[in-house]
Amino acid sequence: MIKKTEKKKSKSGFSCIETEKVSSVRNRMKPEQFFHYLAETFRAMSDPTRTKIIFALCMENELCVRDIAAIIGTSNSAISHQLRTLRNMKLVKYNKVGKVTYYSLDDIHINNLFAEGLRHVEEK
């Protein structure tokens, strides 16, 4: 566990301490774009209003905008703006029936992701 802290240079010229570890991770690194998209996915879940929306959609798998607003206690406009964020990030999908738009979670990964987040919070 305790290693020599002597400074080394990796092939790419960055100064580091444990060269093998550094180059091992660098070799498996994903493209820049990948991390941006991943971060955006988490960002979509990083607002309390949006976590409430997702929670509601976990409980009832299809809800209209007005009902989500009623559950959470905010304006339709606020919910609609947040749903657009979730829609853009492919976290929710929708189904329009007449005047009413029903939203639901996009796929099972979203349920799992959210459930894992719940578990982390409930343990701390």
Add this chain to the structure above:
Amino acid sequence: MIKKTEKKKSKSGFSCIETEKVSSVRNRMKPEQFFHYLAETFRAMSDPTRTKIIFALCMENELCVRDIAAIIGTSNSAISHQLRTLRNMKLVKYNKVGKVTYYSLDDIHINNLFAEGLRHVEEK
């Protein structure tokens, strides 16, 4: 601001408000604080630099600040600031040995959460 939600569902099902669904979810609603903490957990993962840090710590389960900076290609200062965010949100823990601080993911839920995020991104 809540008056519209008093609207009742008609027998013919014309109304958009589905009162049973709404009250069913409302009854299972968690406290405000819960959603704030949950959102903050996701927020901690919502920056590309931080997703890279977490990715690196998934590959090698213990890394020092300088090596993380070398892997990602940014300054030690930037990494240190981001590690503080992750530390505050209990996503990482650390172990100081002499001058060197080794960071690792705090618990298995973080690995699971991150892995589920990866899966979502890789499918889209």
Add this chain to the structure above:
DNA sequence: ATAACAATTGAACAATTGTTCATATATGAT
């Protein structure tokens, strides 16, 4: 046609966030 309704959108605003640079701790070596 008009009215009522469900949802979306645009603009403006305050609040928050991430980065950079410089400086401050803290430990180990000389």
Add this chain to the structure above:
DNA sequence: ATCATATATGAACAATTGTTCAATTGTTAT
């Protein structure tokens, strides 16, 4: 003691975010 290294922190700044209000779109009913 001084120097070098490893990390942490503070302050300032631009960029982004979430909310609100007002207006708009699209649908259904009369």
